[in-house]
Amino acid sequence: MQKIKFKNIYAGVLGLFTVLLNSCTGDLDTDPRVEQTVDNILENDPEAYKGMLAKIYSAFILTGQETSDKTDVVAPDAGASSYIRNYWNFQELTTDEALNRWGDGGLDALNHLDWTAGNNFVRILYDRIYLEVAMANNFLRETEGAENTEIEDFRNEARFLRALAYWHAIDMFGNVPFVTENDPVGNFEPPRYTREELFNYVENELLEIAPLMKAPRSNEYARADRVAAWMLLAKLYLNAEVYTGEAKYSEALTYLGKIINEGGYTLEPNYQDLFLADNDHSAEIILPLASDGLYSRSYGGTTYIIHAGISNSTMDPAEFGVNGGWEGNRTTSAFADLFDDPDTEADGRALFHTEGHIRENTDYTAFNNGYAIAKYRNITSTGEMGSDISGEFVDTDYPMFRLADAYLMYAEAVVRGGSNGDITTATNLVNQLRERAYGNTSGNITSSQLTLDFILDERGRELYWEGHRRTDLIRFGKFTGTDYLWPWKGGSLSGSGVESFRTLLPIPLTDLSANSNLVQNPGY
Structure with missing residues (x-):
C-alpha cells in the first residue's frame, strides 16, 4: 500500500x-x-x-x-x-x-x-x-x-x-x-x-x-482495496442471522479466510501503536478513516474520542498530545471487570487511567466516576506530538476495520458452526492476539476455552472504543x-x-x- x-x-x-x-x-x-x-x-x-x-x-x-x-x-x-x-x-x-x-x-x-x-x-x-x-x-x-x-x-x-x-x-x-x-x-x-x-x-x-477493486494493499493510503470489501462482506455475513433470520457463518468464513491468507495485512507488534498519531504506518489497519491535524480538521473522529476521554484535573492532556480535555466519556465498572485488575493487569490492552478515578459509576455526571480510557493518543510511536502544534486537532486515524477483528470474527464463526474453518486455527488466531497483549504465552487459551462467552469478552478487550460493541452485544443477545x-x-x-x-x-x-x-x- x-x-x-x-x-x-x-x-x-x-x-x-x-x-x-x-x-x-x-x-x-x-x-x-x-x-x-x-x-x-x-x-x-x-x-x-x-x-x-x-x-x-x-x-x-x-x-x-x-x-x-x-x-x-x-x-x-x-x-x-x-x-x-x-x-x-x-x-x-x-x-x-x-x-x-x-x-x-x-x-x-x-x-x-x-x-x-x-x-x-x-x-x-x-x-x-x-x-x-x-x-x-x-x-x-x-x-x-x-x-x-x-x-x-x-x-x-x-x-x-x-x-x-x-x-x-x-x-x-x-x-x-x-x-x-x-x-x-x-x-x-x-x-x-x-x-x-x-x-x-x-x-x-x-x-x-x-x-x-484494487489488489490487496495496492491502493493509496486511506482508500479501500479488495480486502476492505471482503471485510465488509464478512461483517454482513457474521450478523446475517440478526439481519435476516438466516445464519451465514460459513459464508463469513470464506471471506475471513481470504483476508487472513491472501490479504497481505499483518498484526502490529505493539497494540497501542494502532491508536497513535503515526498509525498510518500500520500494516494491520485495513480501512482507516484518515485524520490530519493540518489538512482534515473536525471535532469528530479521533479528535473527539481523544479530547472527550481526557480530564484536565486528573490527567495531563499533554501526555495525549492535545491542548485540553473535554471530560466527556469514560468507561463503566462492568467493562473494567473484563480485565482482572486494570492497575496490575498483565494484559497490555488494559489501557485505563485510574489515578483520581473510582471504578464505580455512581454519578455518571462526574467524570472521575469510572476509569478513563488512555487507548487513543495524538502522540507518535517515537513520542512526538501530532502535526497541529496547537494541540486542537489530531493526526490519529480511526481504525474502521483491522486484521485483529478478522481473527476474532473467524473464531466466532467457527464456534457458531461455520463449515469453512477449524477450531485449531481459530484458537491459534486468538492466541496470537493474546500473545501480543501479554508479551508471552501466559495468556494463551485452549480450544475448549474458546466459547462464545469468552469470544464476546475478548472482543471487548481487543476492540473497545473502536465502534463495535453495540453490534456485538446484539449478536450475542446481551444488548437488551x-x-x-x-x-x-x-x-x-x-x-x-x-x-x-x-x-x-x-x-x-x-x-x-x-x-x-x-x-x-x-x-x-
Whole structure:
C-alpha cells in the first residue's frame, strides 16, 4: 500500500464537491451551502473526479464543506454532527464500554437506552448515512460511461462506500429508504426496503465489486482495496442471522479466510501503536478513516474520542498530545471487570487511567466516576506530538476495520458452526492476539476455552472504543433484556432490562413525515 496521504486531498475538496442532496430521501436535513452543480468543475479539471471521491471518503469524518465549524447536515453544533462521531456514540455510549457525562441534546438517552424518534442524534446519524449514499449516487451518475481505468477504480470505491453506509443503515435502522444512481434526482420518495431486501442488495453489490477493486494493499493510503470489501462482506455475513433470520457463518468464513491468507495485512507488534498519531504506518489497519491535524480538521473522529476521554484535573492532556480535555466519556465498572485488575493487569490492552478515578459509576455526571480510557493518543510511536502544534486537532486515524477483528470474527464463526474453518486455527488466531497483549504465552487459551462467552469478552478487550460493541452485544443477545446489565443501562445505577425493540433505532420524524413509503420501526 502506498503511504501517500490521501487524507491531505481533503483540504482541497471541502468547497469543491457538490451533491444533489434531495435525490435521496426527499427531505434530507442538509445545509444548503453544499448545493451546487459539478459540470463546470469537471470540465475544467478532470482531476476533480479524484477530489469528488475524496469528499465521499472525508464525509465519514469531516463535518462540512469549508472548516471545522461548518456542517453538511442541520445540527445545533457542527462539531457534534460528524458521521463517525455519531456512529461511535451509538456503538459505544449505549453499551458497557462508555458513559457520557454531558447528557445534553439527547446524549442521556444513549446512556439509558431510551431514545425517541425525535432524538437529535438519531436524526443526525440517519442524515449522515443518507448524505453518504447521495454523494456516492451522484458520483456514479457523473462518471457513468467514463472510459478510463482510474475512474473505474473510483467508481468501484464509491460503490463500496455506499455499501458501507447502507450496512450502517441495516445495522442501525433496519427498514429504510432505498435509492441508487438510477433513480430520479429531485422531488422523489424512495421505496422502503426491508432489512432483508437491503441486506441482499449490499451483499450482491459487494460480491460484484470485490474482485474489481484494487489488489490487496495496492491502493493509496486511506482508500479501500479488495480486502476492505471482503471485510465488509464478512461483517454482513457474521450478523446475517440478526439481519435476516438466516445464519451465514460459513459464508463469513470464506471471506475471513481470504483476508487472513491472501490479504497481505499483518498484526502490529505493539497494540497501542494502532491508536497513535503515526498509525498510518500500520500494516494491520485495513480501512482507516484518515485524520490530519493540518489538512482534515473536525471535532469528530479521533479528535473527539481523544479530547472527550481526557480530564484536565486528573490527567495531563499533554501526555495525549492535545491542548485540553473535554471530560466527556469514560468507561463503566462492568467493562473494567473484563480485565482482572486494570492497575496490575498483565494484559497490555488494559489501557485505563485510574489515578483520581473510582471504578464505580455512581454519578455518571462526574467524570472521575469510572476509569478513563488512555487507548487513543495524538502522540507518535517515537513520542512526538501530532502535526497541529496547537494541540486542537489530531493526526490519529480511526481504525474502521483491522486484521485483529478478522481473527476474532473467524473464531466466532467457527464456534457458531461455520463449515469453512477449524477450531485449531481459530484458537491459534486468538492466541496470537493474546500473545501480543501479554508479551508471552501466559495468556494463551485452549480450544475448549474458546466459547462464545469468552469470544464476546475478548472482543471487548481487543476492540473497545473502536465502534463495535453495540453490534456485538446484539449478536450475542446481551444488548437488551436482563441477561447482561451494566451501570445506567435502562436508566438505573445497577442497570435494568431494556425492551427488545431497542436493537433498532427509530426512523427520524423528519423523514417519516416527508416520505409516505416509510413505516416506523416497532416500539416507537
